[in-house]
Amino acid sequence: LTGHPVSLRLNRTQDITMTGKRHPFFATWEAGFDAGKRLCALRATLTSNGGWSLDLSEPVLARALCHIDNAYWIPDIEVHGRVAKTNRQSNTAFRGFGGPQGMIVIEDILGRCAPALGVEPHELRRRNFYRPGQATPYGQPVRHAERLAAIWSLCAERSDFDRRQAAVAAFNAAHQDTKRGLAITPVKFGISFNLTAFNQAGALVHVYKDGSVLINHGGTEMGQGLHTKMIQVAATALGVPMAAVRLAPTRTDKVPNTSATAASAGADLNGGAVKNACDQIRERLAIVAAGRLGVPAEDVRFAGGMVTGLGAGDQRIAWPELVHDAYMRRVQLWAAGFYRTEGLHWDAERMQGEPFKYFAYGAAAAEVEVDGFTGAYRLRRADIVHDVGDSLSPLVDLGQIEGGFVQGVGWLTLEELLWDETDGPNRGRLNTQAASTYKIPSFSEMPEEFNVHLFERATESGVVYGSKAVGEPPLMEAFSVREALRQAVGAFGPAGWSVTLASPATPEAVYWAVRAARDAAPSEQPVPAYVGA
Structure with missing residues (x-):
């Protein structure tokens, strides 16, 4: 009124x-x-x-x-x-x-x-x-x-x-x-x-020059542990400790057009998007690490907060050190991730x-x-x-x-x-x-x-x-x-x-x-x- x-x-x-x-x-x-x-x-x-x-x-x-x-x-x-x-x-x-x-x-x-x-x-x-x-x-x-x-x-x-x-x-x-x-x-x-169109999700991942990571995704935490899983996905994908990853509140001005956190698909969809964003960042960092380790980028490995290379001997680069090096080389340290569930099709009439x-x-x-x-x-x-x-x-x-x-x-x-x-x-x-x-x-x-x-x-x-x-x-x-x-x-x-x-x-x-x-x-x-x- x-x-x-x-x-x-x-x-x-x-x-x-x-x-x-x-x-x-x-x-x-x-x-x-x-x-x-x-x-x-x-x-x-x-x-x-x-x-x-x-x-x-x-x-x-x-x-x-x-x-x-x-x-x-x-x-x-x-x-x-x-x-x-x-x-x-x-x-x-x-x-x-x-x-x-x-x-x-x-x-x-x-x-x-x-x-x-x-x-x-x-x-x-x-x-x-x-x-x-x-x-x-x-x-x-x-x-x-x-x-x-x-x-x-x-x-x-x-x-x-x-x-x-x-x-x-x-x-x-x-x-x-x-x-x-x-x-x-x-x-x-x-x-x-x-509805097939709902089976999509986005994410935004920032890596700061001190090595810390901030993730945004489109899922709603309602006590089911979704945020915990998303932190684990990011930590695994980047090869860093979970303590290095922070999570921002879900906001549609950061990740738009979000699907409902429903259909048991919260971790599937948002986890896929977070991993996609992290994979993009890791691929860029692998190129930087490859130059320092003297190995091809595909042979670079990220685990436990350290970066190593197959055939690089005992050479190891700490994650924060690599990130700072990438920043100084003007390498993009953030990425927008996207995931869509493949293989779905449905004829509602039939x-x-x-x-x-x-x-x-x-x-x-x-x-x-x-x-x-x-x-x-x-x-x-x-x-x-x-x-x-x-x-x-x-x-x-x-x-x-x-x-x-x-x-x-x-x-x-x-x-x-x-x-x-x-x-x-x-x-x-x-x-x-x-x-x-x-x-x-x-x-x-x-x-x-x-x-x-x-x-x-x-x-x-x-x-x-x-x-x-x-x-x-x-x-x-x-x-x-x-x-x-x-x-x-x-x-x-x-x-x-x-x-x-x-x-x-x-x-x-x-x-x-x-x-x-x-x-x-x-x-x-x-x-x-x-x-x-």
Whole structure:
């Protein structure tokens, strides 16, 4: 009204009520299996709740459709997606950008169908993994598909899955009102922005004549360790100690036209741009060093703050000395870097192409214990094996994997949005408006034993120092917890009982599933020939 800037500060209740959430999805499906318990076909329809405006609903849905296969080869597939307009806040992007909503469909299908098919859920999953040479439903070859089986086997080995499965069965036989469940699930998650144009980044790197380095890049640090990784990239590329590198705040007057720090691509894109700028500077400095060392420029090496040459004997030049020498020779000591992800193409009309640079793989095994009287559960142990390529920063990546997994546990088992459905003036209002009513994970939901292992010998070609993205994929490793809850609930019912589990599988939802399992008679078992949504 005044034409002047306004400061608006929402309290937590207002913020939770007004702001967009992850899109809720509703899925219907039919699945077919052959005699070897392999998926033959899937027909599904995914409907997302977009809220009152479209916002990012279309690309979120597109990504959900591209991830409905997760880690499984489905030779005959027909999947439809649609966005429903509703009288709620406008839903939007959240960690995984629709991928988790698509992947949970196939995991739910396999978890529900395994008892009807007379096979253990982990065996049904293993039999249907992608194999080398196969492609996704949208036509992208699944590169390094062999890593799925390798990561799965390593996770089963490190979690002692077979022995513990027998121990869980013995525990369940001895306890009537408390049951345990153990499950293992895989992850295959595509990395890149849906919109190809977003897969680019810039950087500006200054080397000062005293040898210090200042880097600017277009990524936003939000606690995920991006700045740490960028300093490491610059230090590695220039061969200097990390202490010599400083980082300036992200500003669009320094690095323009930045893409969002999203899609798990912050380190891939900005790291590529920082390395490109550093490589330019290093090539100029190599020419100066070559003249002093008496070797070709391609034989100059930068490491540990010293510059040496192949065949130059014991000659060494300190980094600050070389930089000062280059300055005196009027050599440019700054560079603008640029990176674009190569090999991407996507036909949005046909939903065909190669929208992802690569796939991140992982597997998680989780064990839970469920109280049959309340539905409350304990997460007794979680074991994760995750593929981050050649990690830029193992400690940062471990933190991202642990945090993503726990956040996924919250999404799948705790965080439930409830609206007032009574007749009256408050009808349609959000009831879960605060941390007191909207339960997020705390230390009590952490696994009592938590083991994370980075998959080794996992170099990824065409990316910065062979690394892989780590932001979003670990969230989906929490499917193992939901599937372990399904196993525990099934132990309350007759043998082979196929459990239908709500999502989120809150203690209340688990309680009602336990009631259904306990009340079931053996004659109520689903018919193996057909299992529908």
